[in-house]
Amino acid sequence: MGATCSKGQRKAVDPCVPEEAGVDFDEIQVDDSAADCIPAGYRAKRRQAVSAEVATVSLEQPITLKKIHKSMDAEEGIRAAMQHCFLFTGLEEEQKDDVVHVMFKRSVVPGEVLIREGEEGDNFYVIESGQFKATKVDGNNEKLLFTYRGEGAFGELALMYNCPRAATVMAESHGVVWGMERCTFRSIIVVSTMEKRQRYEASLASMPLFAALSPEQRAIIADCLSLETFEMGEYILKEGEELSSTSKFYLVQSGIVECFKQFNGQSQHVKTIEAGGFFGEVALVEHVNVRAADCIAKDRVKLLSMGRDTFERLMGPAETILAGQVSEYQKFNANASSCHSAAAEVV
Numbered sequence: 001m002g003a004t005c006s007k008g009q010r011k012a013v014d015p016c017v018p019e020e021a022g023v024d025f026d027e028i029q030v031d032d033s034a035a036d037c038i039p040a041g042y043r044a045k046r047r048q049a050v051s052a053e054v055a056t057v058s059l060e061q062p063i064t065l066k067k068i069h070k071s072m073d074a075e076e077g078i079r080a081a082m083q084h085c086f087l088f089t090g091l092e093e094e095q096k097d098d099v100v101h102v103m104f105k106r107s108v109v110p111g112e113v114l115i116r117e118g119e120e121g122d123n124f125y126v127i128e129s130g131q132f133k134a135t136k137v138d139g140n141n142e143k144l145l146f147t148y149r150g151e152g153a154f155g156e157l158a159l160m161y162n163c164p165r166a167a168t169v170m171a172e173s174h175g176v177v178w179g180m181e182r183c184t185f186r187s188i189i190v191v192s193t194m195e196k197r198q199r200y201e202a203s204l205a206s207m208p209l210f211a212a213l214s215p216e217q218r219a220i221i222a223d224c225l226s227l228e229t230f231e232m233g234e235y236i237l238k239e240g241e242e243l244s245s246t247s248k249f250y251l252v253q254s255g256i257v258e259c260f261k262q263f264n265g266q267s268q269h270v271k272t273i274e275a276g277g278f279f280g281e282v283a284l285v286e287h288v289n290v291r292a293a294d295c296i297a298k299d300r301v302k303l304l305s306m307g308r309d310t311f312e313r314l315m316g317p318a319e320t321i322l323a324g325q326v327s328e329y330q331k332f333n334a335n336a337s338s339c340h341s342a343a344a345e346v347v
Helices: 072-083 093-102 156-161 182-206 215-223 281-286 308-314 316-346
Strands: 104-108 113-115 123-129 131-138 141-149 168-171 175-181 226-230 235-237 248-254 257-263 266-273 294-297 301-307
Touching: 072 093, 072 123, 072 175, 093 175, 093 182, 113 123, 123 182, 175 182, 182 215, 182 248, 248 308, 301 308
Parallel strands: none
Antiparallel strands: 104 175, 113 168, 123 175, 131 141, 131 168, 226 301, 235 294, 248 301, 257 266, 257 294
């Protein structure tokens, strides 16, 4: 039961999946209100939490999803709620589409209980309309945890942690919610995450930077990658931009990235990076404080990104290749600078 999922107060993490699919449940953080919904003394069992009911799910046994028709307004409302719920932040667009398509409609009346504290979790809900209150038994009293007013989502904590419902949610008015069955929820999340991991590993294996690594090393790196999409003309990196702990290293999955650098006040094209290439490593390898060039999407580009801390921790096996690439950049920059200086003297 997520008391404030709709307000986006949780840390953005990968969706709930078993440890085998690359999620550390210890990394998941919830705000104080949501913490009230977790049973006292409860600690998530990382391996059993999700995998228990999906042990029979495999990539060799495709899932048949039952699509339920809904209006465009309803689909947009579900997508809007998903944007604020941390369970869906790691999903790709196709996976989000699956979630939207399988959700079923449920109309409620005042006083109707959708989930009850202590009972086994069965459905996850996204609110389309109506007012709902989340409460929890506190001794002989009922403690109000949160009030949903026409938006939000609830029911996800029980589905994630495989524990009884930690709170009760009751309708206070007529309303409509969209629900997803527990088995479908877990199957979409688990299988889609496994498929994504396999795609990322295949992408890494095709890239010269990672070709010499073992499958185990590539699997570890794949678990730490996130997909990002940039449209034509959009800046991915800007020269002179300060680095921080959130700065990233990028691998090009598809599309083309053009790189430009300033020489004597003029922007010069320095490199074209296509699928299989990478960029953003210079500042991270050289431990400088700013980005060395502008990197711009030439067309629609899909990138696999890795955070700075992860890059420094995992990219040791590729250090020789990265150092060689940085050396080539430095030679090019020195030559380009000399050419500009000579041109300026002639003029």
